[in-house]
Amino acid sequence: MKQEKLTVLSNRPLTKGVYEMKLAGDTSAFSRPGQFLNIALEGFYLRRPISVCDLDGDTITILYKVVGHGTEAMSAYGPGKELDILCGLGNGYDTSKSGQNPLLIGGGVGIPPLYGLAKALVAEGKHVTAILGFNTAEEIFYENEFRSLGADCIVATADGSAGVRGFVTDALPDNYSYFYTCGPEPMLKAVYRASKTSGQFSFEERMGCGFGACMGCSCKTVTGYKRICREGPVLEKEEILWEK
Amino acid sequence: MGKMSVNLCGIELSNPVIPASGTFGYGYEFAELYDINILGTFSFKGTTREARFGNPTPRIAECRAGLINAIGLQNPGVDRVIAEELPKLKKVFHKPVMANVSGFSLEEYVEVCSRLDREEQVGWLEVNISCPNVKKGGASFGMTPEGAAAVTKAVKAVTKKPCIMKLTPNVTDIVSIAKACEDAGADGVSLINTMYGMRIDLKTKRPVIANRMGGYSGPATFPVALRMVYQVYAAVKIPIVGIGGVSTAEDVVEMMLAGATAVGVGAANCVEPFACRNIVEDLPRVMDKYGIENLSDIIGGAQ
Numbered sequence: 001m002k003q004e005k006l007t008v009l010s011n012r013p014l015t016k017g018v019y020e021m022k023l024a025g026d027t028s029a030f031s032r033p034g035q036f037l038n039i040a041l042e043g044f045y046l047r048r049p050i051s052v053c054d055l056d057g058d059t060i061t062i063l064y065k066v067v068g069h070g071t072e073a074m075s076a077y078g079p080g081k082e083l084d085i086l087c088g089l090g091n092g093y094d095t096s097k098s099g100q101n102p103l104l105i106g107g108g109v110g111i112p113p114l115y116g117l118a119k120a121l122v123a124e125g126k127h128v129t130a131i132l133g134f135n136t137a138e139e140i141f142y143e144n145e146f147r148s149l150g151a152d153c154i155v156a157t158a159d160g161s162a163g164v165r166g167f168v169t170d171a172l173p174d175n176y177s178y179f180y181t182c183g184p185e186p187m188l189k190a191v192y193r194a195s196k197t198s199g200q201f202s203f204e205e206r207m208g209c210g211f212g213a214c215m216g217c218s219c220k221t222v223t224g225y226k227r228i229c230r231e232g233p234v235l236e237k238e239e240i241l242w243e244k
Numbered sequence: 245m246g247k248m249s250v251n252l253c254g255i256e257l258s259n260p261v262i263p264a265s266g267t268f269g270y271g272y273e274f275a276e277l278y279d280i281n282i283l284g285t286f287s288f289k290g291t292t293r294e295a296r297f298g299n300p301t302p303r304i305a306e307c308r309a310g311l312i313n314a315i316g317l318q319n320p321g322v323d324r325v326i327a328e329e330l331p332k333l334k335k336v337f338h339k340p341v342m343a344n345v346s347g348f349s350l351e352e353y354v355e356v357c358s359r360l361d362r363e364e365q366v367g368w369l370e371v372n373i374s375c376p377n378v379k380k381g382g383a384s385f386g387m388t389p390e391g392a393a394a395v396t397k398a399v400k401a402v403t404k405k406p407c408i409m410k411l412t413p414n415v416t417d418i419v420s421i422a423k424a425c426e427d428a429g430a431d432g433v434s435l436i437n438t439m440y441g442m443r444i445d446l447k448t449k450r451p452v453i454a455n456r457m458g459g460y461s462g463p464a465t466f467p468v469a470l471r472m473v474y475q476v477y478a479a480v481k482i483p484i485v486g487i488g489g490v491s492t493a494e495d496v497v498e499m500m501l502a503g504a505t506a507v508g509v510g511a512a513n514c515v516e517p518f519a520c521r522n523i524v525e526d527l528p529r530v531m532d533k534y535g536i537e538n539l540s541d542i543i544g545g546a547q
Binding site for chain 1: 266267268269273274276277289297298300301302303304305306307308309310311313315318452462463511513514515516517518
């Protein structure tokens with residue numbers, strides 16, 4: 001982990017409520033896709049943990065949904081604003097287990113970390129298929145960005161207004177070598193049940209510190225207690241214990 | 245003796261800054277960030293006899309000037325703390341550490357304290373009779389002078405190291421509890437633990453924290469903690485570790501003027517990982533600004 005000052009390059013809405021923010025600065029603390037950063041916001045006590053969507057040299061892209069006062073304040077930040085950010089948090093996805101035909105399954109604002117992962121897997125010469133799940137056509141973002149990477153992209157909408165009608169699990173292909181997923185917990189559970197191979201899940205939890213000090217985001221796993229912020233957010237399928 | 249040094253129950257601290265229990269783990273997360281030997285000491289994660297997972301999540305809720313936590317004493321249990329955590333800590337921290345102990349019965353406090361009392365790395369035992377996040381034991385001992393005295397007596401009977409009793413603010417009269425600890429043989433008191441609090445999510449209309457309530461800490465609690473330290477200092481002769489909302493070197497000085505010999509820093513570590521380092525580095529400037537020659541001279545100076 002490193003504490004850095006990053007500068008907002010751009011901050012724009014992709015859909016109603018989902019924003020893309022690009023930040024410039026030292027990104028050397030990040031080593032894997034699926035890691036996250038933790039942003040200090042003026043006027044708010046806790047930092048806001050947000051997964052990294054893309055890393056490109058000195059530029060970081062994050063996508064976030066306005067869900068409360070903190071993210072609402074973030075959405076108003078303009079270019080040039082300097083932010084205090086903890087970088088390089090969490091374990092991230094392990095691409096070494098992907099096999100040749102990895103499947104990426106994302107739901108809503110669980111999709112962003114899969115973009116950086118898709119980019120890394122394509123760079124390793126893998127054939128990537130991405131299933132992007134949304135409630136409705138108006139909420140779709142980053143479909144073209146995934147396609148531009150060279151990934152096969154399947155969109156699913158719950159109301160059938162675009163792509164496959166239904167949930168991401170209704171769009172699962174027959175053959176894939178491994179999977180990576182991130183999204184709301186009901187979706188993760190459905191993927192857990194429907195998936196035919198091993199895979200990696202990225203979890204979300206309310207965090208205090210985001211770097212392992214406070215034990216606020218602990219979960220039980222087959223291999224013992226883990227902190228979502230430190231030993232997570234990515235857990236392997238075989239170690240997950242569904243509690244709730 | 246340096247200008248920032250203080251004496252806490254017979255052990256010299258190079259400065260009064262002590263990361264508070266539960267916000268600093270067993271030290272390594274922070275040792276990766278800076279040399280934690282610049283700290284006076286730190287109080288490690290509250291340790292119980294058995295390993296504990298703690299409460300269900302969510303365990304954290306944000307507030308305007310602080311946070312509520314309901315961790316519920318997650319820790320690996322005293323056996324593993326001694327076998328694994330202390331040896332790991334020894335590599336990165338070369339000063340006496342404060343061992344924070346929690347329990348659910350007198351017997352448990354006695355057993356965990358006597359085990360940790362034998363560890364060379366441990367300088368002080370900080371006995372938590374104030375955890376707001378467990379149903380039995382914990383805070384209930386700290387709610388009455390009789391309960392606080394009973395734990396104090398029991399742990400003092402089996403330990404040689406200084407015992408500092410950590411007190412809850414969620415009581416009618418913290419002074420009477422501090423006095424009961426002193427009368428029962430406590431070497432010091434630390435205060436305050438977190439204040440009972442809660443938040444409700446307007447969307448779900450349910451409490452944010454799975455356990456419904458939790459312990460509130462952060463800058464908003466500072467004036468309350470300061471007042472309690474001030475009152476307790478006037479009533480007892482044993483040293484006080486002042487804790488509650490401390491975020492800056494100025495806060496440290498203010499807490500010492502109220503009566504604290506050493507000062508705990510809690511919630512600030514969760515939002516600013518370098519908080520304690522920054523405070524230690526800024527103390528000389530603040531001392532200079534306010535004409536303070538030696539920090540130990542100002543303890544209780546506002547009385």
